[in-house]
Amino acid sequence: MISSNTYDAIIIGGGHNGLVAAAYLARAGKKVVVLERRHIVGGAAVTEEIFPGYKFTEFSYVVSLLRPEIIRDLELPKHGLKILPLPSTFTPMDNGDYLASWDDHDLTRREIYRHSPLDAEAYDEYSRVMARAAKAIKPIINLIPPDPSSLHPRDLFNLLKLGQYAASLSEKELYMIAKLVTQSSADLLEEWFETDALKGTKAASGIIGTFLGPRSPGTAYVLLHHYMGEIDGAFRAWGFAKGGSGGVSGAIANAARALGVEIRVNSPVKQVKVKSDPSTGSGQARVTGVVLENGDEIDSKVVMSAADPKRTFLQFVEPKHFPDEFVTAIQNFRVRGSSGKVNIALSRLPRFTALPDEPALYRGAVSISPSIDYIERAYDDAKYGQISRRPYLDMIFPSMIDPDMAPPGQHVLSCFVQYAPYDVEGGWTDEKRNQLGEAVISTIEQYAPDIRECIVGMQVISPKDIESIAGITGGNIFHGELLLHQIFFLRPVPQWADFRTPLKGYYFGASGAHPGGGVMGAAGMLAAKEILKDGF
Amino acid sequence: MFNLKTTPFHERTSKLCQPQNWRKWAGYFVAGSYEHTLDREYWAIRNAAALIDVTPLMKYVIKGKDAAALLHRVTTRDIYKMKVGQIYYTGWCDDEGKMIDDGTVSRLDDSTFRLTAAEPNLRWLTMNAAGMDVQISDVTDEVAALSFQGPNTRKVLNLVCEKPVDELKYFRLMTNTIQGVGVTISRTGYTGDLGYEIWMDNNDALKVWDALMEAGADYGITPVGILAMDMARVEAGLFMLDVDYTSTTHAWIEAQKSSPFELGLDWTVALDKPGYFVGRRALEREKREGSAWKMVGLEVDWDGMEKIYKQVGLPPQIPGMAVRASLPILVGSVQVGYASTSSWSPLLKKYIALAHLQRPYYEIGTEVRMEITVEHHRQYAPARVVKLPFYEPEWKRR
Incomplete structure (x- = not known):
């Protein structure tokens, strides 16, 4: 038995x-x-129907x-x-304009050119440099990490493989990698770009999931980590899974x-x-x-x-x-949790004032990251145990990508929020949760003033909830x-x-x-x- | 709706473009061809007057006390020797002597130059201009450009221009007036024929187009798309970025990069020029040691190809346009290089290709074999290395 x-x-x-x-x-x-x-x-x-008919991709929301x-x-x-394309990123700016990027190279260059001709070119070069660095680091991902202090044959063999691989990189690539693992994302991006919204949006991916700000050393690597998804080129970058x-x-x-x-x-x-x-x-x-x-x-x-x-x-x-x-x-x-999630059921799409007639950009990501300083200030709040008054938001409308996520004509909005510190002052209470929800809504409101009119239901997930629901300490x-x-x-x-x-x-x-x-x-x-x- | 740009000629070209085969070029739409077959457009280049919208070419105006010094530093040509009104074709390299891009430099006055390029280069120029008294402006979106190519173009220009163009020499430029509109006319092109390029303010674009079309009516003027131009440029032995070579800024691996020597641009590399220029040391070394590769012309042996096709009961089947596909080149059974563009030459009645061959196979006269696909099977047609260009009419420079 x-x-x-x-x-x-x-x-x-x-x-x-x-x-x-x-x-x-x-x-x-x-x-x-x-x-x-x-x-x-x-x-x-996981995907859960917190409000009937509206499917929330509760925690993790994109696949790269x-x-x-x-x-x-x-x-x-x-x-x-089925991994559906997430073809664009759109960053509304404080002056009423916006910055967008698409998976089409020419369109993206044209758009960035509008803000800065130099950045338009730098963007191409930066993307290639990062992709090359990602390509250089990628074999390491699939290699079981050797313990450099061990004499175990397996470790020695892997260490040897790693050594051979490092030797195959050009001097330039090695310098690049050395910089990437030591710099802050702000320092790295300031070497390349002058447009605030571009730097802010890029820097954001260097702080996701860390309890660091864009000016903290080491964040440049995280930026690279997020580039890994892009090196497979046509084999696909960021996407949204069906359902x-x-x-x-x-x-x-x-x-x-x-x-x-x-x-x-x-x-x-x-x-x-x-x-x-x-x-x-x-x-x-x-x-x-x-x-x-x-x-x-x-x-x-x-x-x-x-x-x-x-x-x-x-x-x-x-x-x-x-x-x-x-x-x-x-x-x-x-394991300091630094981010939360706000999932919103919407009766209709809100209107971003920067985008009068552009439904296409609602099919991609919307990034609230107008500048590096904006994100660093959001971090300043969190450093001392506060929820960011103006947080960094990475939003998508899952129902715009997969229509089955919400009732016909209605929508769901997924907002990744940073910073929401796990050790928030006073601990996570319903009041704190409401404060987080309100910080998100009032931030969105700056760029899409009618957001409140569209809300049918809202789920606020704090790091404490990630711990208690998903079980991640x-x-x-x-x-x-x-x-x-x-x-x-x-x-x-x-x-x-x-x-x-x-x-x-x-x-x-x-x-x-x-x-x-x-x-x-x-x-x-x-x-x-x-x-x-x-x-x- | 977000979309790419259309050129200032779009109002005219969009009405003429029968096949609606718009092609993307540097963030613009341009007509692939205006008719459903390319024949008439190709022959307009070689026999009459072809009017080609080349506005998407990247254009930079470089102005200031150090303008010449900047271009001297960045390009491989001796810019200090350049006279006002003169134009140089040039490539530019990274510090390892590998090509970033190529284009033309025009000296508009003592301290003003115009640089054309296939790709954006503002950042590269700006980086190299550190500490220099120079302004670099991207005028791509403000300056419209027409390439006017073919043996009748001079006659047509003389009809519409205030000043005759008879004295305008090859690779020189002049200012002129068409219909009261100020234009710059350069004797340049991408076809290897007699030809001019006309540069004008965007706002004047339609006026100039209309004037040329009207005056050229009796001389066979024909709007021509970039597909026919592509055939002509292969005959002229002119290569294209991203097709025949990869810019160092795009290359993923070292092997994808090319030096100017490897592309047959020896004549543009002025190693005798004074002072530093980007890539100098690497290019000097390559000059000393010889190049591992060279871009050459290949002529496919028609009889040999006929024989291969005959085995399946067919006459040779050649695409009626330039093909941008890499084709392996063999000597015996060993691959020694590849063709990057191949094309039927309607004028020469030959199947020709721009090919990159390894030393020593790039010597003129070397017999090689080029891969062709015959009824879904891979075959190898005999071919011979020939001098470029394939075609150069005596009136090109006269």
Whole structure:
């Protein structure tokens, strides 16, 4: 009778990484179960109908980095995945004008030229330089990070590969990368551009998901991280998944089920079961399964956590099973949530005063980022525990891209808001939540004065809500900031960036692992491949 | 609705463009052709007078005490030697001696130049002008341009211009008046035939167009699109950015870049000119050591091609326009280069190509084979390296 609750592998967490890992393991013939705390899968990549008829892509809302090999390997299109184009970005300016960019090069050049002929050219060159840097860094993403201090043959081999790769880069490329990892996004952008709205909009992507401002060193790298999605060129950059981000999770879940994965919802894990391994004789501990909150036990020699690093290493497993330094490092891992989400049901589209007759731009992103100073000021508020009075907003109208997201003629608006600090002064209360909602609406109102008339319903998500609903400790959208000291072989902890952990049979494959966040799936895929390498 | 720009001639050209085959060129729309087949337009270039809207060419006015110094620094030509009214064709390079772009420099007066380019170069010019007393303005959207090409163009211009153009020499310019409108006329073009380019304020564009069309009616004046011009420029051995070479600013990898020597522009690289210019050291080294590649002309052997087609029972099938597809060039069974543009030459009755070959295969007379697709099968037609241009009428410079 043991067989029914015994699996080759248990995956904790049915977010996209957990589902990807499960699918890859099942594809290799393993019997896998995914345990999801909530009643739906997807984690932070979910779509929910908070108001009847209006589908909110609640947390994560765009797809840029979902690895194409995952789409191919798991045949995701067959399981319902469609990534629809997000063809433009529009930034309303304080003088009533706007700045737009399209996926068409000539149109974008013409538009930027209107603001600055020099910037129009610099934009081309900058895009190429960033794309080249992204291309140069891309192979690193798919390489299991070697531990530079280890003499393990695998590490040495990977280190050698990395060394060879670094040697293949030109001197110029190396300098460029060195600058990108040390500069602030403001410094980098000021080297290139003079138009405030252009710099503001570009800088915004350097601070998303961090608790840093555009003038903080290291943010230039985050900017590059966001460029990764663009290097596949025609193979696609930013997009919006049919049905919202829940559409991505749904497709992966369908693919996983088709491969034989069992997905159990409403199954929160209480504890990972650990016992000393008699076979080693040394008393080294190893996992034997998990205990659910309801007391059920499930057995497996392999458990992979797709939860955040804090839960994975400080909650599911008693810290005594890990070395002290490891525990300290996880405790120090920075997961400061800095952003929130406001999802709005609309009776009609609001009118941006800068765009009298241009419905086309409502099909792309709307960025409230008129200048670097604007964003830095928003950060200033947050540094001292306040919600930004005038936050940076990255908005899309999902219903303009996928008409099935709202009732015919009506719309949904997804607003990513930064900064909304997790540790807001006085803690997150309904009053604070209302304050965040109001900051967003009054900010939009500056550019689209009729926004309030269109609102049918509104959902405000604070970092605290990201923590309590999606289960991400600290409410950081990347499960841990993409800071230089938290990436690559340092993510989540030095020496343990290869998806293994000090506890035998326990693996970690989520956004808090290499190569980091975004609806990318790479951590889940790479972790599954490492698990399979270990043989079980 | 957001869209690309139309040129100041659009009011006329849009009514004439039968196939509605608008092409994108540097952020503008221009007519691909005005008729459904290219024959008449091509022959207007070679036999009469072709009127081509080339407004999208990037145009910069460079003015000031250091204008000559800036262009001397940026381009490969000796700008200090240039006389007022003279025009140089030139490429410009990055510091590794690889081509960024190419175009013409016109000396309008002692301290004023006009530079044309295929791509935006304002940033590059501005960066190089650090510390110089010079103003650089992008006049692309203010200055309309017509290329007037073909053996009858001089006669037509003499009819409409206040001053005759008979004395205007090859690669020189003059100011003139057409219908009371001030224009600059340069004896330049992209066809390798007798021809002129007429530069005017946007607001005067239609007046000049109408005057030329009226005066040219008896001389076979024909509005011509860029597709027919593309065939003529291949015959003239003139290359095109992004088709026949990749700008260093666009290149993803080193191998995509080209030096002026590799493009056959040896004559434009004035290594004897005084002082520094961008790319000088790299170009000196390449001159010393020789170039790894060279752009040459290829003539496909008609009899050889006929034989290959005969095997499937067909006569040779050649597209009636320039083809911008890369075609492998082999010697024996080893690839030694590629053709970047190939075209049927209606005048020469030859299948010709601009090809990039590795040393030593770029020597004139080398026998090579060019890939052709015959009834869905890859075949290799015999071809020979020839001197460029393929066609140069004696009246081009006279």
